[in-house]
Amino acid sequence: MKKTLLICALFMGFISLNAQTKEELEALKSQKEDSISALQSEVDALKKQIEKFPGWHYGAFGTIGANLSEFNNWYAQGTPNNSAGNVTITVNPFAKLNREKYFWYNTANINLSWVKFDDKDDPTDDDSYRQATDVFTLTSLYGYKISKTLAASTLGEYRTTLLNNFNDPGYLDLGIGVTWTPISDLVVVIHPLNYNIVFSDESTVFDSSLGAKIVANYSKSIGKLKLKSNLSMFQSYKSSDLSNWTWTNTFAYEVWKGIGLGFEFGLRDNKQEALNFALDNYDPTAIPAQTEPTFDNVDNDLQTYWTFGLSYAF
Secondary structure, eight states, X not given: OHHHXXXXXXXXXXXXXXXXXXXXXXXXXXXXXXXHHHHHHHHXXXXXXXXXXXXXXXXXXXXXXXXXXXXXXXTTSSOSSEEEEEXXXXXXXXXXXXXXXXXXXXXXXXXXXXXXXXXXXXXXSOOSOEEEEEEEEEEXXXXXXXXXXXXXXXXXXXXXXXXXXXXXXXXXXEEEEEEEOSSTTEEEEEEEEEEEEEEOSOTTTOOOEEEEEEEEEEEEEETTEEEEXXXXXXXXXXXXXGOEEEEEEEEEEEEETTEEEEEEEEEEEXXXXXXXXXXXXXXXXXXXXXXXXXXTTOOOOOEEEEEEEEEEEO
């Protein structure tokens, strides 16, 4: 009986010792995590101080997404034998020069994706990867500083597609005005004198015009989270049908050594592109008869895209 009581006492003591040791380890772990968080905050603060110094600063971050699948004799679905895939790549590089009297900011946004769906029981279907998302924007902004937050500036912005219909259409904005930088993370460009040059083989829809250009770019790093938001607007003085705007937003959360999760979405409004698409799908011989699309009757739906996948930064 004494031996049994002794064994029970030792066992209870061992459990108590384990519990105490676990609590101590958890407390130590919490202290280390707080230290890491504090060190990361100090590193981020040092990065911001470094970026304020004159000179060139380079960087890039983006998202890679991939989804591949194959089914054989999977009778529960409509196409039991198929292979499918989706591959997406986004890149957001930048090169920025900051001097005492002037600055020169260069940025780009590239978003490309391919999809395929191959029905193995249908020999006539398309089994190749097809272009799905195709976005390319290159921006260069030069400013001569008038004050700490205001500069006289000139902007060049080029937008087109790379995989399909390169430069058809393509948009080149050239303008002058002012740039406002109220905080280091925000750049607002207001150019009341801007010419929007449109390149296209379809001369009856796309037209160049003079107008106003507004660009707002916000970039921020909060610990392991990086975010970038860019709004580019052109308001034509000739006709509102020739105006357009694009708003893209990118988020990247680092998990391990520059690799993490990324999400990007974009919104766009362009009536010229909507009319061109409608005319490409217009059939004057159709029965019942179709109404020929014009700027007055075309459905100018909001254009959107989004991408989610692994992110990277360097």
